Amino acid sequence: MNTRDLEAFLAVVETGSIVGASARLHLTQPGISRRIQTLEDLLGVALLDRASKPLKPTAAGRETYQHGRRVLRVLEDLKTGLSSERTVGGEFRLGITPYLSEVAMTTPLDRLRTVFPDLTLRVTTGWPEQLLDQLRRGEIDVAAFCLPEAINPPDEFEGDPIDLQPLFVVAPRTFVLPSPATLRDVSGLPWIINQDGCGFRSVLRRRLEQERLPWRIGVEALSSDLRLSLVARGVGITLATKAAIESFRLRNRLKIVAMRDFEPKVRAWVVHRPPIGRLRKPIECLNGALKVALETPDPLAQFELGTTTSPPANVRRSPKGRRDS
Numbered sequence: 200m201n202t203r204d205l206e207a208f209l210a211v212v213e214t215g216s217i218v219g220a221s222a223r224l225h226l227t228q229p230g231i232s233r234r235i236q237t238l239e240d241l242l243g244v245a246l247l248d249r250a251s252k253p254l255k256p257t258a259a260g261r262e263t264y265q266h267g268r269r270v271l272r273v274l275e276d277l278k279t280g281l282s283s284e285r286t287v288g289g290e291f292r293l294g295i296t297p298y299l300s301e302v303a304m305t306t307p308l309d310r311l312r313t314v315f316p317d318l319t320l321r322v323t324t325g326w327p328e329q330l331l332d333q334l335r336r337g338e339i340d341v342a343a344f345c346l347p348e349a350i351n352p353p354d355e356f357e358g359d360p361i362d363l364q365p366l367f368v369v370a371p372r373t374f375v376l377p378s379p380a381t382l383r384d385v386s387g388l389p390w391i392i393n394q395d396g397c398g399f400r401s402v403l404r405r406r407l408e409q410e411r412l413p414w415r416i417g418v419e420a421l422s423s424d425l426r427l428s429l430v431a432r433g434v435g436i437t438l439a440t441k442a443a444i445e446s447f448r449l450r451n452r453l454k455i456v457a458m459r460d461f462e463p464k465v466r467a468w469v470v471h472r473p474p475i476g477r478l479r480k481p482i483e484c485l486n487g488a489l490k491v492a493l494e495t496p497d498p499l500a501q502f503e504l505g506t507t508t509s510p511p512a513n514v515r516r517s518p519k520g521r522r523d524s
Contacts, residue, residue, distance in 0.1 A: 200241060205267045207234035208246060212264050213338070215253030238263075261336075268337035288317035291481055294330040294339040295322060296398065297421060298440075299467060299489070303343065307488035315481050326396030331356070334472055341482055343489065345398035345465040347405060352470045359486050361467040362493040366399060368456040369427065369444060370436045379459040382410055389417025389435030391426045399438045402463045427453065438463060467493060 210220035211231065221228045239246050246260035256264055291311070295303055300322070311320065323339065330342035334356065345364070352358040368385060370376060377384055386407055392400050407414050417435035420426045423443045430437050431452040444450055469486050471478070 201234075201237070202271065204234040204238040204241075205271065207231050208238055208260075209264060209267050209271070211235060211247065211254055212256050212260070215255075217254070265337045287315050287477055287480060289319065289477065290321055290340070291315075291318045291478060292321045292339040292341070293323075293485075294325055294333050294342045294344075296326060296330070296344040297324055298345065298399075298423075299343050300324050302492045303485075303489060306492050307485055310488040311481060311484055314484050318481060326394075327398060328396055331470070334470065337472075340478055341469060341471045341485070343467065343469045343485075345467050347398065347402045348464040348466055350401075352468055355472070356470045357473050357475070358468045358470040359482075361469060361486060361490050363464055363466050364440055364493065366402065366438045366463040366465060367441060367444065368436060368458055368461070369430055369439050369453050370456050371430055371433045372452050372454045373433060374436070374454075376456055379457040381459050382407065382412055382461050385436060385456065385458075386410075386412040386414050389415050391418045391420055391429045391435045391437040392416060393421060393426075394419050398465045399463075402465060403438060406461060406463065423447075 207220060207224060207226070207230075210223045211217060214220050214223060217228050217231050220226075220231045224231070226234075235246065242259070242263065244259040244263075245257050246263055248255050248257050248260075293303075304322075308320065308322070311318065323333075325333070327342075327344040327346060330339065330344055331353065333339045334342055343361075346352070348363065368380075370385075370388075374388075390403070392403065394400070403414070418426075418429055420429065423439060424447065426437045427439060427444065427447045428449065429435065431447075431449045436456070444453060444455065447453065467489065469482065469489065471482060475482060
């Protein structure tokens with residue numbers, strides 16, 4: 200079997216088209232088609248459903264894709280292990296949730312690119328269950344996401360816990376609520392929350408189900424800036440990290456609700472399938488950089504939320520701020 204034929208097939212599956220595979224591998228479209236036809240002739244099965252748009256693998260094609268990914272990884276591991284310079288190259292396919300992507304897209308990825316310049320980074324976003332499914336199918340190498348404090352990744356994966364992040368219930372400053380409030384006090388209010396699958400939403404849903412309390416979703420919104428903006432306008436309440444709250448431009452219109460019976464936390468994880476092979480050192484690098492990024496104290500940590508419209512004079516922050524999801 201020619202590994203170049205396998206590479207062409209994997210590229211078509213991952214890009215969804217001959218055109219996309221051609222651009223990725225810098226080959227002509229007829230050249231990609233010939234390689235896939237050669238692989239199909241060798242295996243004796245059709246690997247692609249050519250009537251679908253985008254192109255999708257057949258049942259045999261999906262199985263071939265999973266095996267093919269592992270074969271190419273083993274070959275890359277062998278090449279790296281025998282290299283006199285021990286240079287780590289090839290692809291590093293990272294799947295990450297939106298909140299962690301806001302952290303990882305800066306210093307941690309810069310660190311990876313600096314330490315491993317021959318590594319090709321490919322980053323996609325998704326919710327934890329989506330990322331775990333992509334790991335199972337071999338579509339990504341590593342997943343970084345948040346889970347409720349008491350939940351661990353499935354045993355089929357190897358996981359490294361990175362950091363435990365507290366979450367806070369955030370309400371408009373105009374809302375009149377008991378202090379401290381209970382879950383029953385806030386459960387009936389309209390929640391502005393991420394779509395189903397988000398770790399933050401899972402924490403809230405699980406706790407309300409434990410207490411057999413109803414909850415009402417007012418708005419599903421992905422961006423933390425949008426969610427906090429809707430809270431500031433009095434639309435409802437939400438869950439957010441302290442960093443997201445303090446970086447929000449209208450934070451003087453918000454208040455953190457002191458809760459008597461609800462202290463939500465999520466733990467960040469970096470997860471992969473064993474064996475890890477050539478990516479061991481890059482993953483260790485990512486783990487360390489993410490941990491530092493998540494634990495770095497925010498310069499506004501002592502800023503009293505909502506007492507003024509601007510941070511202290513010696514503190515400057517990017518208008519974009521940090522997001523969570």
